[in-house]
Each structure stands twice: as C-alpha cells, then as structure tokens.
Amino acid sequence: MRLVAPLLLIALAAALALALAVGPFPLGLDDLARAAGRLTGMSDGAQTPGEIVLLRVRLPRVAAAALVGAALAGAGTAYQTLFRNPLVSPDILGVASGAGLGAVAGILLSLPVILIQGLAFAFGLTTVALVYLIAAAMRGLDRTLVLVLAGIVMGALAGACISLVKILADPYDQLPAITFWLLGSLAGVKLIDLSIVAPLVLVGLVPLVLLRWRIGVLSLGEDEARSLGVDVPRLRALVIAAATLMTASVVAISGVIGWVGLMIPHIARMLVGPNFDRLLPAAMLLGATFMLVVDTLGRSLARVETPIGILTAVLGAPFFLWLLARGRRSWS
C-alpha cells in the first residue's frame, strides 16, 4: 500500500521520459540536458535541431497528454464516486457529446482553432448545465437516475446534431477534420493552449481535493450521506461542476478521447482501494501515465498518426470484458 505512491510516480517519470524521447525525430539525453540548460539560463548559443523539436513540438504535446489523462481520470473518479457506479465515465452527463457538437460546428464554419476550442468548451458546459436543470425540474423522482437519463438524452441529441453537421460539411476538407477531432488527437496542441486549459483544470480540481472526504461519503447514497452530515444537493452540484469543467477544458484541446475516464479509476481502485481521498491522486497519476504511453504509441506505431481515441478503445474494450469476466460481486 505504501509502495503504491512512489511506484506511480516512477511510472509517470518513466512515461514522461519515453514520450519525450520517442518520435519521428529521435532525441537523446544530451538534447534534454541542453534544453533544460537553456530554460534555466545556464547555456546559450545556437539552438540545435533536437532542442527545437523538444521545446516547440514534443514538450507541449507531452504536457498536454499528461494533463488530458490526469483530468479525464480525475473527472471519471469523481463521477463514479458520485453516481455510486463504476460503469460511469466523464461523459455520463453529455459533456463530451456537447463539446463535440461545438467543435464540429466551429469546423463547419471554418473558424480559427482557438474559437473551435472555445466553442467545444462552451457547448460542453452548456450541455451539462441543461442536463442538470432538466433533472432539477423533475422533482419527486430519483435525482441520480434522472440526471443519468437526461445525460443520455442530451448526449443522443448532440450526437444527432453532429451527424447532421457531418452531412453538411465539405467532404474533402472539413469532414476529415471533424472525424479526426471526434477520434481525439493531441497533434496540434501548442503551449498557449496549455496555458489556458491547465488553470481551468486546476480550478476544477481544487474543490475535489479540498472536499475529498465528503465526496467519498457521497458514495454511500443520498440518504446515508445526508444522515452522516453531508449537504448532498450542494456537494453534488459542486462535484458535477468541477468534474465537468475539467472534462470540458481538456476535451476542447484534445477532442473526444473515450475509455480513459472509465478504465483508469478502476485500475487505481485495485491499487489503492475505493477511498476517494486516496483514489483521486492515484487515478490522476495513472491517467497521465496511460495517456503518455498511448500518445507515444499513436505517433510511433505507423507512419501516419493513429488517433488516440482508437487506441484507447482498442485497449479499453478488452480490459472492460476482462473486468466483467472476473465476475466479482463488488468493485474493488
């Protein structure tokens, strides 16, 4: 148990080194040392090609992979605990479908990248806000159930709108961009994107960390959590807002990447148990590590880049079947 934290950190460090070193332009430790020297002002002189690739291309991408993986796994952990259901993913309330619709609309209108990302973010948040308002309007029914069902309905609606945009889109120029976005990719991420998204993820993360114990108590269900002293409606709204902000922020730069938010909290739960206060950091470290490995695979498996969403699905589906086949009564 005590060994898990250092092991997760070592795994993340190894994945970071691997992700920085591997790619079409091979980099060595000397490039890393020189780049580190320049960043700290220790060395100067002409930049080597290795340095330029490292700082301009690979570092933003590696940082983005770690951020996206950590945020999706963190949001997935929060949702699974909140909805007391291990089969829940960050998209349960329709944030990814909504964000997808925003991005696809932006591509159809040939907007600049930053506006496409902005639309994705705004649509993602709006979808979840609508789902939440619909559930709040339907009083007297099981709140959790209504939230999930409203999420499914809004997700399906957004999916239909995405299909409509696909039909309207230019098949040679826009359609490939749409398809690529919907499959998830970190290829175009720049440092400036990260400087916007990372603080937003942090804003979502802070309440989850501060209220970690009370969020864990929510997993006992509404009546029990309330009788233990938790203000359930308020905390639930806060957790949904925080997890949605984290998901919408990263989806805006990475596109729709499935399975991570579903699968990683499971593996983390096997390692550190179901307590939210330990599970959240473990899942985020593991999510970052996993995304770094998958992204590295995606850009080195074939000459053409493999979209991340395809790889996570190929890895996630068998993993999920394996979980089912274990046939445990409870989810450890």
Next chain:
Amino acid sequence: MRLAARDLDIGYRGHVVGRGITLEVSPGEVLCLLGPNGAGKTTLFRTLLGLLQPLGGSVFADELAVDRLKPIEIAKRMAYVPQAQVTEFAYRVLDVVLMGRTARLRTFATPGAVDERIACAKLADLGVADLAEADFTRISGGQRQLALIARALAQEAPILVMDEPTASLDFGNQMMVLSRIRALAGQGHSIVLSTHDPDHALLVASRVAIIADGGLRAMGPPNEVVTAATLSAIYRTDVRVEETASGRRVCVPGWH
C-alpha cells in the same frame, strides 16, 4: 437527548402517508415501531431523520425543530443505522466506520488518528474489533449490521434511528444485535427502531408504537400494545400472544 414528533403529517408531495403522529423517545428508552408493509414506517423514519420535510407538525431533538437544522447539525444529534446492504465499492470496515466521523470533521479535513482510535473503539464495544481491516462487502449480514451500528456510534449522536436492524439476519445474529441495542439504551442512548417481528418488540422495547391505516394506531408499553387483538387487526391474520413457562410473552399464529 429526547426525540419527539408532534402532530406530524408524513408523506410526499401530493401523497399523505400518515397524519397526526405524536411520539417520543427519551434517553435510555427503546421505541419500537411495528406496522404492516407499506404502512409508512420508512416514510416516518425519513421524516424523523430530516431527510424528508414533514407535511405538517414537527420533529424535535430536545427543543430544536429538526427541519430547521442543517444536515451536519442533525448528524451531531441523530445517527441513522440503515439496513445492512452491500456497498458499491469494497470499503474496509474501518473506512465505513470512519465515515461516521464526517459530522465531527472540519469541512476540508479527513479523519485523523483520533478518529481512527474512536472508530476502532466502537468496533471493539460491539465485539467486532477484529473486523476493522475486513472487506465490508465480504463479511456476513450480521457483521455488516454491527459495522453500521459502530458507524452510528462513531458519529457520537445521542439519538439512534435503526431501520429494521434485524432484517435478513439469522436467529443468532438477531439475538446478538438485539442484546447490543438493549445495552446501548442502557448507556443512555435514545433509540427508535422498526421491525417486522413483534417478538423483537417484546424483547427490547420500552415502548411500542403501531403504525397502520395512515397514522399512529397505538403507543405504550409492550405489554399493553402488543396484544392479540391489535396484532390480528394490523396484520390481518389471527395472532395470539401467549405466555411461556418462564413468564415471557411470545406471538404465535392462531392456527396449529
């Protein structure tokens, strides 16, 4: 601390389940709720616990109206022991008991060494200290019920509300849980519990309340309330209450 309901109307919006319920339980007492399925015992419990707003009347913890209190203030006064169900996630028993400390923690805090000591002590009080590290989903129903009682004790609330604490337990576990409940009342807790077994009411209750036909049908000492006439009426079957050679009263069916 005394728990009292005064002229309480219970139910959901547009659907009244019971009217004019007045009952009271003082420290050292066990109030046992009996009633047929669907009579509104669960609705009454949820209202007593402040989980459901009363449609009329009020619930009081001493002189404080429960529906005006925040969840954390209610939790410091009243602990809920739900029916022992398996949790979704495989928590350790100690973790489950520690969740009872929530109302005693500052908003952003997690339980510390003191809380852990209290949790372990409560498990030990119930004679299940060795369960602390066990998986809550893999222990027996009786052990789970004891763990949930330990959680309620860790909450350090003077009032305990228990929803069918003996449901789905074997005979040995039923008797063990009932004897613990009696001991807890002896330590000064005010206890309300519901049961489907009138014999259990005869074993532990200081007072019995009968919930049937949309209200409180009878309330008083077990010997006065748990009678053949009352039980036959509310359960709609012929019930007799007989006395054993040792002087105990037991409920038996009218048929042989």
